[in-house]
Amino acid sequence: MRELKKSFTAMALLLVLGLLTQFLQAQEVFRGIEINSSAEDRVLLNEGFQSYSLFELDHEALYELVDANREQAIFTLQIAGFDWPIELYENELRSPGYSAGQTGDDGYKEVIQGECVTFAGYLAQTSKAVRLNLEPNRVWGYVTTENGEYFIEPLNRFIDDAKEGEYILYNADDVIVSGEVSCGADTQSEKVKKSQPSQGAPKTGDDCRKLEIATESDFEAFNAGITFSDIIANLNLVEGIYTATYDVEIFVVYQHEWTTSADPYTTTESGCGGFGTLQQVGAEWRTNFTNIRRDMTVLYSQKDFNSNTIGCAWIGVFGNGSENDGVLNGEGTTVGPYSVNQWDWQGGSTSDASRRTLVAHEMGHNFGGTHDSNGGCANIMCPTINTTTVFNAAAQTQMNGNMNFESAVANDGRSALRERYLSAEEGGVSLAFLPSTNSANVLILDGTLIPLSFFFGTTAQYNASEEIRMNPGALMEAGVDINFQFDIASCANGAIVPNAQDGSGSGSDSEQLTSLNRGSSDTDVILYPNPTSSNSFIKLESEKEEQIFITIFDGLGRVVVQSNEFLAEGVNVIELQSENLTQGLYFVNLRIAEGESKTLKLQKID
Incomplete structure (x- = not known):
């Protein structure tokens, strides 16, 4: 005692x-x-x-x-x-592979990341x-x-x-949104519904969602001094809404701006009242930016659009498999996850609060949300712009259905918030034993995975906190009854294995050989103090008595500490043995016996 x-x-x-x-x-x-x-x-x-x-x-x-x-x-x-x-x-x-560029009178050039x-x-x-x-x-x-x-x-x-x-x-x-400015997207809804093919079925699950966004800026936006940082800062505010409501995190994969008045956006019609900027941005990106893997393309403009319209977007276009460049409808118009947003519509006095709602609103259309004026119009999908952070119940049902979409086509993963896809590719075997590097919490596999005989009849397990990527030419060389299991932390990007090949000769395809495990989201876990120079503590609440397994990985994915504890019903405080760790960044994986998982970052200092 x-x-x-x-x-x-x-x-x-x-x-x-x-x-x-x-x-x-x-x-x-x-x-x-x-x-x-x-x-x-x-x-x-x-x-x-x-x-x-x-x-x-x-x-x-x-x-x-x-x-x-x-x-x-x-x-x-x-x-x-x-x-x-x-x-x-x-x-x-910004995603690990983020890049940016601008097109001017002298052509295209890359922009250095700030x-x-x-x-x-x-x-x-x-x-x-x-x-x-x-x-x-x-x-x-x-x-x-x-x-x-x-x-x-x-x-x-x-x-x-x-x-x-x-x-x-x-x-x-207390923000006053002047005038009857509005979104005109409703006029496009019937065109969209008629033009979209049906692929796959909804995917169930509670894991986090990663939304990959590319941004575009017209010359008017560039000329008004709107920078890439301004746009990412706006999306930081927008992400707050989407994370709270839909568990969506935003990743900006690419940004582009026009520094010449000869940009392809030549009209002040938004595109919702007839042919306009929305159709032009779709045509431009479907033609010239097909190399950018993305879920959505968001245009920021400083044009003063016609008819008090400040935003426009296609409705219900998310979830088209590999077609996030857009598809041509019967009228020859590119239809896809594109939106148009006017940066300032109040003569220099547009607030961040209302601009955030506008962008969240137009993105909501891409996910299938439609206008709703009920209840005093106190919701994001109200056609007249306000400053609320709430999506109405109907919009949430519409949008969740599209967010859960899983394409039936094996592709590079665009349009799937939850998973990437696996496709086979012919190639010779490279005799490398588990070559791997770790960058930005991403486990990158470049060579051939060849578990030796002592792995026979077992599972070869690999872990990463955010993403596991198999580069082109990577092979999985497995014997009989060998499985490769990739464990990815809760709320992670997922597994990107676009060119993995089964090298076992067993006739199994790569999708059968590989399992992708993702933990569920859990916001009731606190790790403190963090950073720490000694031991830290984990505070979490459990609904019942159960066992928890704790594993600490270093930056290269190596296990440095392992333990298991028994949780009591209610609030638990667990001492984490981190005092003897060297200075650096670590990942603490918590796994409940019944399968729930969460990974936390831990900064160890001297």
């Missing part, structure tokens, strides 16, 4: 020390200092907001703190009487969501509270002569 008491005492002490460490880190406080505005400025601001606060903020110091602690930044924002303790993490939306500006986290007191975008000279995003979302934006977006470092704070409910 004494030994048990000592164990609990030590655990309690470590827990207190961990909490104290986080408390001390949270003493970094950034205060917004209230500023006054002129009568002329207030007239302009009152056109866009029912209520707001203006303040100065040392964004350079805030950026330096977050930039130095991208894995976990802890600080407090004190603005307009609010006291917000925030924990923030880098949220890189630093990550997108972050996500939560309020320490309530676990409410926080999404912020940070650059050395500005910060913008939102903080979710019990009273709704509060947005922070640079004041010079609304007042031309506002100084750098001056900001506006407003509640999303």
